[in-house]
Amino acid sequence: MQVNGEHVTLEAPVSVADYLSAHRYRPELVAVELDGRIVPRDRRADTMLTDGSVMEIVQIVQGG
Amino acid sequence: MSVIEPVTEASVAATPLPPQPETHNPVGTAAPQGAVEDTPLNLGGHEFISRFILGSGRYDLNLIRAAVEHAGTQIVTMALRRATTTENSVLDYIPEGITLLPNTSGARNAEEAVRIARLAREVCGTDFVKVEIEHETRYLLPDNAETIRATEMLAKEGFVVMPYMFPDPIDAKRLEDAGAAAVMPLGSLIGSNMGLRMRDFIRIIIDQATVPVIIDAGIGRPSQAAEAMEMGADAVMAYTAVASAGNIPLMAEAFRHAIAAGRAAYLAGLGKVTEGQAVPSSPTTGYLH
Numbered sequence: 001m002q003v004n005g006e007h008v009t010l011e012a013p014v015s016v017a018d019y020l021s022a023h024r025y026r027p028e029l030v031a032v033e034l035d036g037r038i039v040p041r042d043r044r045a046d047t048m049l050t051d052g053s054v055m056e057i058v059q060i061v062q063g064g
Numbered sequence: 065m066s067v068i069e070p071v072t073e074a075s076v077a078a079t080p081l082p083p084q085p086e087t088h089n090p091v092g093t094a095a096p097q098g099a100v101e102d103t104p105l106n107l108g109g110h111e112f113i114s115r116f117i118l119g120s121g122r123y124d125l126n127l128i129r130a131a132v133e134h135a136g137t138q139i140v141t142m143a144l145r146r147a148t149t150t151e152n153s154v155l156d157y158i159p160e161g162i163t164l165l166p167n168t169s170g171a172r173n174a175e176e177a178v179r180i181a182r183l184a185r186e187v188c189g190t191d192f193v194k195v196e197i198e199h200e201t202r203y204l205l206p207d208n209a210e211t212i213r214a215t216e217m218l219a220k221e222g223f224v225v226m227p228y229m230f231p232d233p234i235d236a237k238r239l240e241d242a243g244a245a246a247v248m249p250l251g252s253l254i255g256s257n258m259g260l261r262m263r264d265f266i267r268i269i270i271d272q273a274t275v276p277v278i279i280d281a282g283i284g285r286p287s288q289a290a291e292a293m294e295m296g297a298d299a300v301m302a303y304t305a306v307a308s309a310g311n312i313p314l315m316a317e318a319f320r321h322a323i324a325a326g327r328a329a330y331l332a333g334l335g336k337v338t339e340g341q342a343v344p345s346s347p348t349t350g351y352l353h
Contacts, residue, residue: 004146026150031186033179038186056146058183062128062154063143063169064119064254064281064303 001053010049017044020057030059102331105276105299108191108224108245110163114138115293116323117165117278118316119303120154127312128157135316141165141194141301144184165226167194174213181218193218194248195227204254208235212242219243228280233268240275247273248301250281251292255304257284260291270296286315286322293326294334 001008003019016039020027032039033056039047049055104111118137120128132140140162142154158164166184171177174197181193195218197210211227212235218225224245229235231249239247249266252258259282260266270277276298283289289300300323309315 024149024151025147026153029150029153029155029187030147031144031183033183038182040186056183058144058187059147059150059153060142060155060164060166060184060187061145062120062122062125063167064121064141064301 001049001051001055003055004057010051014049015045016047016049016055019049019055020044025057030057032057102327107226107276110192110224112138112163112299114320115299115327116289116320117141117280117299117301118306119301120158121303121307123307123312125152125154125157128154129159130313131306131316132159132162134313134320135306136320137162137316139163139165139192141167141303142184142188143167143169144180144187145170163192164188164190165192165194166190167196167228168214169196169198171195171197171214172199172210173197173207174210174217177210177214178217178221181214181223182221185223191222192224193226195225206230206250208232211235212238215239215244216242219245226278231262231265231269233265233272236269236277237272240273244275246276246278246298248278248280251279251288252282254281256282257305257308258282259284259288263291263295266292266297267295286318289319290322290326290329293323294329296330297326299323 001010016032034047035054104113105115114137116135116137117139118132118135119141123131140158142164144166166188168177168180171180177195177197184193185191195211195214197207197214198204199207206228208230211229215225215227219242225243226246226248227239227244228248229239236247249269250262252261266279278299278301279292279297280301283300283302284305292300302319306312306315306319
């Protein structure tokens, strides 16, 4: 699958929530878009990543 | 020949000063904070006392809090990017109670702006969005046509849309019609500190506007912010002018006073300009010759 434009190989099925914690993202500070759709916070635990998924994990940064 | 009455204690007592507001000004004797009778800045039904919007740009993170506090600002802009690490987030450095205004920088068309706005809403939990659509990095000029499209789409989704725009008065009306909660015309090129170069067109936008007009981009000095406010702008946004100053918190404070002073001057009503014609301010009679 792709995460933020990079190819990532999943070893086992994993949920969005588990992916975030495994990669040490603070979940309250990011938004997740999977295949072009936002995964709401309350759906992260039961939304599974699959081969071919395209995920974007974004955060707020400094800016004008 | 008329007689000039001498100033005596009795004559002074007979003409008391109007009630003077209490002021608490840490720097100089600038405009009294909060002493001016004013209506709040209303953005999509949300009210703000401060008329200074601060960019969170590229400060050292440790300076952001001081800049925000000295600016007296209630709204701080942000951007949205792919997350690398969330260990050291700018959100950790923004004081409580500040309204976050995410922008759509990086968007090249309306659809990309809508996508960024939705993601920013998911992170910030706010409906505020500053629409910013640009195609190139040399001049960073906003694409008004795409901005109008994005504004219409986002307003329909319930966003409080604050579009950054090239100061075309006709497009400003189109943005209002599209549902903008405010319009944000540029004073000059982003980050240039060039000042209020577009003043004549901004004046027309202010004259025609039924939503707040917030001067964004290019304001390089407090005096330019004050000029924008004297003209009747509803608020000023600045970042580079503050961030590129020698003392960032002090410059934030200088802007705060200038914006308050300009607002007070606008509310007071500026006197008439008599181009090329002097008007005596002392009696023209009773001369000693």
